[in-house]
Amino acid sequence: MIKLEHVTKNYEGSGRHAVDGLDLDIENGTTVALIGPSGCGKTTTMRMINRLEQPSAGRVLVNGEDISGIDPRDLRRRIGYVIQQVGLFPHMTIERNVATVPRLLGWDKARTGRRIDELLDLVGLDPAVMRKRLPHELSGGQRQRVGFARALAADPEIMLMDEPFGAIDPITRVKLQDEFRLILKKVSKTVVMVTHDLDEAIKMGDRIAIMRDGRLLQYDTPQAILAKPADDFVRSFLGKDRAIKRLSLIEVESMMSPARENPKGATVYPGDSLHIALSTIIADDLEGVDVVTVDGHRVGYLSRDALFAAHTAAG
Amino acid sequence: MIVVEAFNWILAHQTEFFSAFNRHLALCLISLAIASAIALPLGFWVARSQKASFVAINIAGSLRSIPSLAILAGTMPFLGIGLLPSVVALVVLAVPPLLLNTVVGIREIEPSIIDAADGMGMGRREILWQVELPLAVPSIIAGIRTGAIQVIGGAALASFIGGGGLGDFINAGIAIMNMPRLVVGALPIALLAIFAEVFFGWLQRWLTQRR
């Protein structure tokens, strides 16, 4: 668990707090998305977790231990670090880049070699093709895959990611978000991810921390935040379509009623989001849709009213 | 033909010629080595701070505009004549381009690369040897190339303050109005400079392309 206790950061020569009395608990195995306007202190907050910045006041604890007592280099070798610009070493091959932390930790050649193959496979790159390449021979998306593999190399418990998809074209970005999310769940990392993209935060975050001017405004699950914004700033930050956004987080299965007598019209799957159910209902101007499994069993019914009620129901 | 006459003179005075040629080369190599030993560490140290880099780049830039002969003449009042003042003058000549290119080479490294290295837990020393130095090498080689050409030309003038080398033939040639003798000094110096230019230029391109 990562615990920020009343953490404040003042940069030298700056009159105001970059981070201002922040309290934040991050459970093991969860992903927290830090989001807020540019300059609100997201990056600074993240960088205090691996001691790239020192808090001016307050403490940061990892698994109960105050990190100010840990050698920064030892701490950082236990924490994966991914940044928007990737920061691959341009003069080193992909395999050497990925092996950076194992090299620092003094792993033997065989173990490092196995790990490189494993990681490149994991992030969807063919080791046989990629190992000997140089970073400039890769596309932006491929480079971030390597950056991600490099951060995972020594199997750190924690991953810090600062706008990891910020420099990637929209189509590749969606693909990488999906893939990285699955990988992070599979290897059950504790993740702190900085983003300024609300959809990304909703998609990747088990919890979202909304910041403004160095302060934490709201910290909760995406569903809860979209349902009950803490204040007007958060409300406007989420946008006028927040109710629709929230529908994409709720599965049809959780809101459906038992199957009806006379099925007709379009159908949806139980695992579809309410967003898709709504779209289906609007498209055919239906009173509701029947819910059918992939193998054709009718398992429920979702009425227009039930769908509209979803916004106020489940929190 | 003057060049043929010069060549015949060399054949007839091989010991004299090669002793001057070797001395010229030694003068250049020693000065370059000392200048590198000063400028590279200094460059890495200076590059830590933006302000210091700015100051160093400007001082090095203005030092470069002082003519070689002025620097050589300038050492004489303090160190007299001979080998030592010549080496000192050539070092002073070679340090600015080396320092300039070292500082620029390091400052031009993308900050995100160093940030990533820091964030993964590399130490100062590891970052220096594994990241900064290799990435600055092409720029440093460019500095050595400029410095080498400066020093090869500057060494020709060392003869004026008793430093010896191929410049002696040029001075002798002028003194006795013997053009072939002048060419005995001038041509090898020109060839040395061209060789340094081509070799370091190739090395620089080769190292740059590798990444």
Ligand SMILES: Nc1ncnc2c1ncn2[C@@H]1O[C@H](COP(=O)(O)OP(=O)(O)O)[C@@H](O)[C@H]1O
């Ligand atoms: N190294 C630094 N020195 C001085 N001020 C900084 C530094 N880094 C960030 N700041 C300031 O601290 C505030 C928060 O910055 P940052 O954490 O980078 O915000 P965000 O990541 O949310 O955009 C900003 O006002 C920024 O200008």
Ligand SMILES: [Mg+2]
């Ligand atoms: Mg930021």
